[in-house]
Amino acid sequence: MKNLVLLLALVSFAFSTAQTELPNITLKDLKGNGVSLASLSKDKTIVVSLWATWCIPCIRELDVISEDYLKLQKEMGFELIAISVDDARSTRRVKPAVMGKGWDYLVLLDVNNQVRRHLGVTTVPLTLIMKDGKIKFRHSSFTPGAEDELFKKFKEIASN
Amino acid sequence: MKKYALWACSCLIATVCIAQEKVGNFAGGFESNAQWYQDDEGLNFTAPQDQLRSNNYFSLRYTYDKFTAGIQYELYAPNPLLGYFPGFKGNGISNYFVNFKHQGLDITAGNFYDQFGSGLVFRSWEDRQLGVDNSIRGIRVKYDFTDYLNATAFTGNQRTGFELSEGTLTGVNTEFNLGSVLKSDTGIDLGASYVQRYQESTSADVNFPATVGLYSARADLTFDSFFIGGEYVYKEEDAFVNNRQVFAGNYQDGRALLINTGYATKGLGINATFRAMENMTFFSDRDESANPFLQQTINYVPGYTKQQDYAVTNIYVYAPQAAVVPGEQKAGEIGGQIDVYYTADKDSFLGGKYGTKFEFNYANWSGLDATFDEPNNTYTAALLSRGEKYFEEYSFAVKKRFGENLSAIFTGVRTEYNGLIVEGKDFFLKGNSFIIDAQYKLTKGRSVRMDLQHLGADADRGNWAATTLEYSFSPFLSIYATDLYNYEETNRHYFSTGGSYTRGRTRVALNYGRQRGGLICVGGVCRFVPENTGLTINLATNF
Numbered sequence: 001m002k003n004l005v006l007l008l009a010l011v012s013f014a015f016s017t018a019q020t021e022l023p024n025i026t027l028k029d030l031k032g033n034g035v036s037l038a039s040l041s042k043d044k045t046i047v048v049s050l051w052a053t054w055c056i057p058c059i060r061e062l063d064v065i066s067e068d069y070l071k072l073q074k075e076m077g078f079e080l081i082a083i084s085v086d087d088a089r090s091t092r093r094v095k096p097a098v099m100g101k102g103w104d105y106l107v108l109l110d111v112n113n114q115v116r117r118h119l120g121v122t123t124v125p126l127t128l129i130m131k132d133g134k135i136k137f138r139h140s141s142f143t144p145g146a147e148d149e150l151f152k153k154f155k156e157i158a159s160n
Numbered sequence: 161m162k163k164y165a166l167w168a169c170s171c172l173i174a175t176v177c178i179a180q181e182k183v184g185n186f187a188g189g190f191e192s193n194a195q196w197y198q199d200d201e202g203l204n205f206t207a208p209q210d211q212l213r214s215n216n217y218f219s220l221r222y223t224y225d226k227f228t229a230g231i232q233y234e235l236y237a238p239n240p241l242l243g244y245f246p247g248f249k250g251n252g253i254s255n256y257f258v259n260f261k262h263q264g265l266d267i268t269a270g271n272f273y274d275q276f277g278s279g280l281v282f283r284s285w286e287d288r289q290l291g292v293d294n295s296i297r298g299i300r301v302k303y304d305f306t307d308y309l310n311a312t313a314f315t316g317n318q319r320t321g322f323e324l325s326e327g328t329l330t331g332v333n334t335e336f337n338l339g340s341v342l343k344s345d346t347g348i349d350l351g352a353s354y355v356q357r358y359q360e361s362t363s364a365d366v367n368f369p370a371t372v373g374l375y376s377a378r379a380d381l382t383f384d385s386f387f388i389g390g391e392y393v394y395k396e397e398d399a400f401v402n403n404r405q406v407f408a409g410n411y412q413d414g415r416a417l418l419i420n421t422g423y424a425t426k427g428l429g430i431n432a433t434f435r436a437m438e439n440m441t442f443f444s445d446r447d448e449s450a451n452p453f454l455q456q457t458i459n460y461v462p463g464y465t466k467q468q469d470y471a472v473t474n475i476y477v478y479a480p481q482a483a484v485v486p487g488e489q490k491a492g493e494i495g496g497q498i499d500v501y502y503t504a505d506k507d508s509f510l511g512g513k514y515g516t517k518f519e520f521n522y523a524n525w526s527g528l529d530a531t532f533d534e535p536n537n538t539y540t541a542a543l544l545s546r547g548e549k550y551f552e553e554y555s556f557a558v559k560k561r562f563g564e565n566l567s568a569i570f571t572g573v574r575t576e577y578n579g580l581i582v583e584g585k586d587f588f589l590k591g592n593s594f595i596i597d598a599q600y601k602l603t604k605g606r607s608v609r610m611d612l613q614h615l616g617a618d619a620d621r622g623n624w625a626a627t628t629l630e631y632s633f634s635p636f637l638s639i640y641a642t643d644l645y646n647y648e649e650t651n652r653h654y655f656s657t658g659g660s661y662t663r664g665r666t667r668v669a670l671n672y673g674r675q676r677g678g679l680i681c682v683g684g685v686c687r688f689v690p691e692n693t694g695l696t697i698n699l700a701t702n703f
Contacts, residue, residue: 087279094423096430099426112283120189139662141633
């Protein structure tokens with residue numbers, strides 16, 4: 001019981017502050033070049049999607065956004081960075097999957113779940129909207145229609 | 161332990177409160193997975209005495225300038241969920257660390273997670289659904305000498321439940337990006353690692369290996385659209401262990417070869433993986449060989465097969481065979497898989513109005529061609545040889561859109577599965593699965609999804625059918641009902657229903673019914689669950 005009280009106290013205390021950034025680390029892109037997460041959304045608004053090759057809802061989300069990606073880029077400067085949380089079992093599939101699906105996103109590899117652990121998520125997809133290094137919006141599932149909500153939020157945040 | 165936990169938490173809060181006066185970043189998460197088990201005669205399932213069980217994880221992390229500190233408190237009340245390692249009992253501070261990062265130097269004291277290469281020699285990781293947290297508690301130092309050269313060294317003991325391993329691990333790793341040194345358009349990455357376990361000898365034999373090391377050398381070449389890489393691992397002689405009995409005088413070494421190659425261009429991606437391994441299990445306590453809870457595993461040996469997405473395709477799943485068990489005629493495995501991803505463009509013959517996506521996977525695994533001396537628990541085998549067939553699978557999926565709002569995935573899978581090798585049941589199964597998964601987008605963020613699944617199999621429990629119906633009221637709230645039915649042998653239905661709500665940083669899911677076990681996807685999220693009957697509540701939030 002004492003532990004439960006302690007736990008609740010900790011939770012309520014912790015809620016008063018907030019995790020608003022990505023971890024200060026460098027991940028590799030599909031060419032093997034390091035990309036620093038801290039500078040991803042410097043002076044702009046971007047969407048970061050945590051996904052995996054084995055996650056159907058994740059693929060559905062990235063597929064549906066991919067269909068209009070060029071148009072979205074032109075119309076509202078929409079940019080998506082897809083961070084794969086595939087581990088050693090499936091990380092080699094990421095590049096063929098991304099290319100085979102014809103996605104134009106910058107794709108980064110989080111092979112040992114550093115980003116996932118930092119953000120405290122056990123489930124994917126996780127979709128973030130980031131501006132100037134800060135997480136402004138966060139959503140953790142995908143069902144059809146969620147992309148419209150995402151575009152709406154993106155516009156809102158980008159123009160603020 | 162409890163007193164210690166309280167003390168540590170208060171200290172941290174005090175520190176943080178003071179530190180917040182300045183600036184700093186404070187973060188954390190809370191996750192609770194609870195289940196109320198119920199007796200179910202139809203499943204022959206008897207609920208445990210403490211019917212309500214829960215796994216709770218609470219983590220806090222504080223970052224100030226170049227320092228980060230964190231703790232994780234875990235509470236299993238009154239016992240961990242069924243299927244979890246019994247060592248997760250009670251509560252306590254399970255992990256803690258302090259990290260310092262400055263100009264290429266990265267030092268961690270306390271619990272840390274890391275991976276060398278593909279993980280064949282070392283990977284520490286956490287997966288709460290699987291009940292694995294094999295972080296190392298000790299010291300880790302990583303240093304980037306330049307943009308193209310880095311090295312890591314660590315030493316520590318591995319977490320198991322709320323305790324630490326008896327064996328002490330030490331490792332070094334270095335990675336060298338030769339491509340950037342040569343300013344070449346071709347990526348050339350080289351890596352080498354050494355990881356050892358020291359555990360006191362339990363034998364009078366002076367040759368008994370107290371220290372066992374694994375060596376890894378690897379290279380990756382990345383051209384414009386073609387890539388190839390390989391890793392070779394040698395494991396020094398370790399004492400043979402069977403059923404927690406350590407055999408002095410019987411020492412066996414191991415080895416593994418991993419090759420990966422592929423080709424990727426816009427619209428077409430191909431990947432092929434080959435792996436052969438012999439005696440490649442490696443535990444931080446040598447007695448723990450082949451424990452079912454994946455405790456104290458030092459290296460990571462995943463099954464290189466397609467991770468299937470549906471109920472009927474998750475019944476006969478291959479598990480990699482790294483261990484030597486002469487009594488079961490096992491010394492390792494050899495095999496591989498090929499993946500092909502292809503997109504047919506819009507307005508092409510195969511693509512139609514919206515384009516069509518194709519996915520193909522072929523996987524094939526066999527044992528090594530080995531000769532066993534069962535009375536002496538020894539064997540002889542060649543790494544590049546094929547013995548008995550363990551598993552073979554063809555998977556084919558087509559993703560097609562039929563209009564603005566309707567899309568579907570058609571999947572076909574042909575599986576051959578050696579039940580004796582994978583789960584110790586004497587059967588060899590051949591099965592064919594077909595799945596139609598359709599999704600319809602309604603207005604205002606509402607949508608409906610339905611799937612129909614069938615597995616026709618010639619062994620074990622025979623044929624299965626399944627269906628799922630899912631309705632989303634919005635991107636935030638969805639409900640589902642699903643049934644998996646074994647209509648040939650057991651006549652059992654695995655019916656379950658539930659829903660999930662997700663908003664911002666918080667997700668709540670509620671499920672009631674029977675679960676056969678496997679990967680379950682609800683409201684756009686997938687997780688792994690073991691077989692049981694009852695009411696499940698999952699809550700996850702972070703801040």
